[in-house]
Amino acid sequence: xxxxxxxxxxxxxxxxxxxxxxxxxxxxxxxxxxxxxxxxxxxxxxxxxxxxxxxxxxxxxxxxxxxxxxxxxxxxxxxxxxxxxxxxxxxxxxxxxxxxxxxxxxxxxxxxxxxxxxxxxxxxxxxxxxxxxxxxxxxxxxxxxxxxxxxxxxxxxxxxxxxxxxxxxxxxxxxxxxxxxxxxxxxxxxxxxxxxxxxxxxxxxxxxxxxxxxxxxxxxxxxxxxxxxxxxxxxxxxxxxxxxxxxxxxxxxxxxxxxxxxxxxxxxxxxxxxxxxxxxxxxxxxxxxxxxxxxxxxxxxxxxxxxxxxxxxxxxxxxxxxxx
Amino acid sequence: xxxxxxxxxxxxxxxxxxxxxxxxxxxxxxxxxxxxxxxxxxxxxxxxxxxxxxxxxxxxxxxxxxxxxxxxxxxxxxxxxxxxxxxxxxxxxxxxxxxxxxxxxxxxxxxxxxxxxxxxxxxxxxxxxxxxxxxxxxxxxxxxxxxxxxxxxxxxxxxxxxxxxxxxxxxxxxxxxxxxxxxxxxxxxxxxxxxxxxxxxxxxxxxxxxxxxxxxxxxxxxxxxxxxxxxxxxxxxxxxxxxxxxxxxxxxxxxxxxxxxxxxxxxxxxxxxxxxxxxxxxxxxxxxxxxxxxxxxxxxxxxxxxxxxxxxxxxxxxxxxxxx
Numbered sequence: 001x002x003x004x005x006x007x008x009x010x011x012x013x014x015x016x017x018x019x020x021x022x023x024x025x026x027x028x029x030x031x032x033x034x035x036x037x038x039x040x041x042x043x044x045x046x047x048x049x050x051x052x053x054x055x056x057x058x059x060x061x062x063x064x065x066x067x068x069x070x071x072x073x074x075x076x077x078x079x080x081x082x083x084x085x086x087x088x089x090x091x092x093x094x095x096x097x098x099x100x101x102x103x104x105x106x107x108x109x110x111x112x113x114x115x116x117x118x119x120x121x122x123x124x125x126x127x128x129x130x131x132x133x134x135x136x137x138x139x140x141x142x143x144x145x146x147x148x149x150x151x152x153x154x155x156x157x158x159x160x161x162x163x164x165x166x167x168x169x170x171x172x173x174x175x176x177x178x179x180x181x182x183x184x185x186x187x188x189x190x191x192x193x194x195x196x197x198x199x200x201x202x203x204x205x206x207x208x209x210x211x212x213x214x215x216x217x218x219x220x221x222x223x224x225x226x227x228x229x230x231x232x233x234x235x236x237x238x239x240x241x242x243x244x245x246x247x248x249x250x251x252x253x254x255x256x257x258x259x260x261x262x263x264x265x266x267x268x269x270x271x272x273x274x275x276x277x278x279x280x281x282x283x284x285x286x287x288x289x290x291x292x293x294x295x296x297x298x299x300x301x302x303x304x305x306x307x308x309x310x311x312x313x314x315x316x317x318x319x320x321x322x323x324x
Numbered sequence: 325x326x327x328x329x330x331x332x333x334x335x336x337x338x339x340x341x342x343x344x345x346x347x348x349x350x351x352x353x354x355x356x357x358x359x360x361x362x363x364x365x366x367x368x369x370x371x372x373x374x375x376x377x378x379x380x381x382x383x384x385x386x387x388x389x390x391x392x393x394x395x396x397x398x399x400x401x402x403x404x405x406x407x408x409x410x411x412x413x414x415x416x417x418x419x420x421x422x423x424x425x426x427x428x429x430x431x432x433x434x435x436x437x438x439x440x441x442x443x444x445x446x447x448x449x450x451x452x453x454x455x456x457x458x459x460x461x462x463x464x465x466x467x468x469x470x471x472x473x474x475x476x477x478x479x480x481x482x483x484x485x486x487x488x489x490x491x492x493x494x495x496x497x498x499x500x501x502x503x504x505x506x507x508x509x510x511x512x513x514x515x516x517x518x519x520x521x522x523x524x525x526x527x528x529x530x531x532x533x534x535x536x537x538x539x540x541x542x543x544x545x546x547x548x549x550x551x552x553x554x555x556x557x558x559x560x561x562x563x564x565x566x567x568x569x570x571x572x573x574x575x576x577x578x579x580x581x582x583x584x585x586x587x588x589x590x591x592x593x594x595x596x597x598x599x600x601x602x603x604x605x606x607x608x609x610x611x612x613x614x615x616x617x618x619x620x621x622x623x624x625x626x627x628x629x630x631x632x633x634x635x636x637x638x639x640x641x642x643x644x645x646x647x648x
Contacts, residue, residue: 095492133568144468146487146569153488157481163470164477168419244457245470 001026001034002076006063006109007083008041011184012227016081017041019228021053027236028078029118029172042072043084063105073112079121081231082109087191088129088151088287095150102154110161114170122173123234124162126155126247128220130177132290140296141249148290163246172239176230179252182221183318192287196221199257200264200315203275204324212281215258218293222252222307223314230305241303251297251307263311325350325358326400330387330433331407332365335508336551340405341365343552345377351560352402353442353496366396367408387429397436403445405555406433411515412453412475412611419474426478434485438494446497447558448486450479452544454501456614464620465573472614487570496563500554503546503576507642516611520545523581524588524639527599528648536605539582542617546576546631547638554629565627575621575631587635
């Protein structure tokens with residue numbers, strides 16, 4: 001069975017790729033477990049060190065390019081994990097770039113998937129940036145999507161496309177709204193949420209970090225480990241589990257920036273926690289202010305999705321995984 | 325000031341055009357009343373009799389054609405009423421046609437509007453087909469859009485595009501979710517809701533009508549007169565009235581098919597009401613079943629939008645307007 005991951009060179013996509021290679025099989029279009037014979041990663045760039053696995057194929061390119069999409073999504077494709085995106089800060093700064101990659105790229109992908117031999121399974125990485133405007137104190141599965149960023153808008157449009165292509169039987173798709181992923185390894189990126197990992201990652205690696213938001217800012221978060229599990233769990237669920245609603249808010253935990261830093265102090269020492277500097281950034285604050293921090297996710301939990309037990313475990317998992 | 329109506333040759337678009345010509349002015353981009361100097365109607369076909377008005381210009385073409393859109397939406401365009409669409413039944417029967425006109429057409433229009441000298445006012449005719457799946461008994465302004473038709477999906481995607489283009493300051497847009505419009509004059513069309521007008525219009529014109537749904541089927545409806553008023557009222561509202569939410573469920577009244585026919589009997593006589601035949605159509609029933617029939621619309625009412633007083637008034641208005 002042939003699997004494609006867009007954004008497969010990015011942190012989450014590549015982590016998912018490694019998890020799939022280790023797992024070795026996935027549910028095929030007919031629901032039965034099938035061996036992964038080919039895993040294609042599409043991205044603009046890849047880590048220097050790729051696993052020497054004969055199943056692995058990397059394609060350098062862009063999801064908004066029709067020829068690339070046609071080359072990657074071949075008729076024998078059984079599953080697509082669609083993670084490629086221009087992140088929130090970048091899509092806000094460059095409207096046309098966000099529209100091309102996040103909107104037109106998703107459109108090209110679902111259209112190409114119609115040409116597959118059997119309706120492929122599709123897992124789309126959406127985001128809680130779907131929510132904005134006037135919100136209840138605690139969001140739940142009935143809260144309507146009213147994004148106040150172009151990134152959030154483009155993600156929601158992708159959800160609707162994937163839901164309708166699924167309803168029509170062209171694909172078997174679902175969309176997962178990801179909380180902020182903490183702790184991301186590597187370098188800061190252009191996402192407005194980049195600080196949420198940076199205020200832990202930089203100090204744990206001996207570097208001073210700037211925190212652009214107030215200490216009481218709440219973050220709805222999920223670890224890289226749990227979100228990778230969620231992508232695979234969503235893929236394996238039978239189509240009937242989704243019913244008429246193929247969009248899901250993933251579980252997470254709500255932690256304030258101050259509590260994140262305090263937990264880091266308990267896990268790694270006060271000297272590490274003291275490496276956070278408070279440096280207001282009004283542009284970041286304006287975006288983050290529109291994001292919700294508290295959710296109830298009964299539907300995801302009843303479908304078997306899991307959140308992290310607490311922020312200290314998230315920090316300890318990061319230290320263990322990344323060897324800092 | 326230059327105004328464009330897509331779908332301007334259709335029943336609602338043409339009625340709106342006549343109302344705008346009679347009114348003579350609209351709020352310009354800066355909010356001040358301005359004379360209508362040019363009214364451009366874009367559609368695939370037009371009524372044989374056009375008002376001999378020098379302000380009126382008709383363009384035969386398709387909103388999914390980039391050259392046509394560029395020709396119609398010139399940089400001096402001050403306002404767009406976007407009513408053109410492939411209707412629900414047709415978009416369900418021909419997925420690609422719906423996608424091209426309802427999705428790609430709206431995308432082309434908003435993109436072209438970015439090139440206008442001042443951010444134009446845009447009123448988009450969306451639909452309660454946005455709603456579907458598991459629904460509360462009474463829907464309200466907080467009910468999330470979960471369409472179970474391609475038409476509904478394409479309308480919702482248009483709403484999100486118009487909201488984000490507005491948030492970015494490229495346009496001043498809003499989307500109105502129309503109830504089923506009753507009584508439409510003329511011939512039946514491919515909309516799954518066509519019967520809702522047909523069971524009144526045909527008998528009132530001496531013709532037998534087939535009703536494909538059960539007598540107890542509820543219809544959430546608004547008259548042509550009220551929806552024309554709503555388009556103009558939405559256009560005239562200041563941008564600040566919308567806040568962070570530029571999508572609105574219009575007010576309406578809930579009437580069962582049986583009550584519609586009974587009211588026709590009271591207004592026009594039992595012999596007229598007896599012209600309705602009960603002819604089950606499972607395809608129509610399957611679509612209409614996903615549509616909600618009961619709403620509370622406090623936000624629309626607080627913004628000054630109005631519903632019809634009752635179904636008898638709707639029938640009497642039709643008889644008076646169409647001279648049957």
